[in-house]
Amino acid sequence: MEKTINKLLVANRGVPAVRVMHTCRDRKIPTTAVYSTPDRLAQHVFMADTAVHIGEAPPIESYLNMENMIKAAELSRSNAIHPGWGFLAENESFAQMVEDAGLIWVGPPPAVIRAMGDKIQAKELALKANVPTIPGISSVTDVKQIARWIKDEKVDFPxxxxxxxxxxxxxxxxxxxxxxxxxxxxxxxxxxKKAFGDDTLLVEKYIERGRHIEVQVVADNHGSVVHLYERECTIQRRNQKIIEE
Known part of the structure; x- marks a missing residue:
């Protein structure tokens, strides 16, 4: 039996939280905001029907604190959690924790996040499917490992x-x-470590003057799958997209 969202906790802040809350308003779904101490006067806090303090400024103590997110949902009587993007959005352990708590997880199933949320595992899946990938090495631990790869594979900087x-x-x-x-x-x-709570790294050859083209795919629990055509996302600042068209 499919559950109905009675109240949605948005496990994020800033633009991601505000955009989700706007959609919830349109659909008349009550929302819960979470906030760290410095964000107590942020816009998303006042947009929500309920707001719960989840910790201090460092994300690892607040927006990356999975236990506090679940407690906030229980405290606010929210029966669903939407992660927005960034922070815990691609954390399969959090998605599993939400489902194990009997809450509705608004996002891909934990198994899908596990497969695609980790760049190393996603790259391995691409290689198995004969999809070309950028040359590189995974699970980098020290400089010697990188230097050895550069020498053995004759890789040029950057x-x-x-x-x-x-x-x-x-x-x-x-x-x-x-x-x-x-x-x-x-x-x-x-x-x-600060942003995602995980300091696992990989190294790749830097593609100069490359273009960032995306094809986004959306699926639901009923077997419907659609793609949203191509998106040109090359115009960026600090490796973050500024314009998508």
Missing amino acids: IMIKAASGGGGKGMVKVERKEDLGQALAQARSEA
């Missing part, structure tokens, strides 16, 4: 160090010279 989890341009550092590898690796690892 290269890109990426967080395996999440998105939004966080945890991505372009490296122009061998001398900068140590600092870049530490920076990417730190950003990934």
Whole structure:
């Protein structure tokens, strides 16, 4: 039997939270906002029907705190959670935790997130399907590993160090010279840990003057699957899309 959303907790802040709440207003679905201490006066807090404080400023204590999100849903009597994008949106452990708590997870099933939310695993699936991928190495732990790959594969700089989890341009550092590898690796690892709670990294050859083209796919629980055609997303700032057309 399909459950009905009676009240939706938006596990995010800023634009993602506001956009979800606008849609909920149109559909007359009550919402719950979550906020860290510095965000107590943010727009999404006042848009929601209920607001719950979930922790202090560091995301790991608030917007990445899965236990606090579940507690906030229970406290506000929300029976569904929408993750927005970024933070916990691509965390399969959180999706599973939501379902295990008897709540409605508004998003892809945990198994799908597990397969596609991790760039390393997604790349392995692409290779199995004979889809071309950018040359690189996975699960990078130290500079020597990167230097060995550059030497063995005769890779020219620049290269890109990426967080395996999440998105939004966080945890991505372009490296122009061998001398900068140590600092870049530490920076990417730190950003990934703070943004996604996971400091697993991969390294790829940097594609200069490349174009970012997306084809987005939407599916539901009834077996309906559609694609939303191509999107040109090349115009970016700090590895984040500014214009999609």
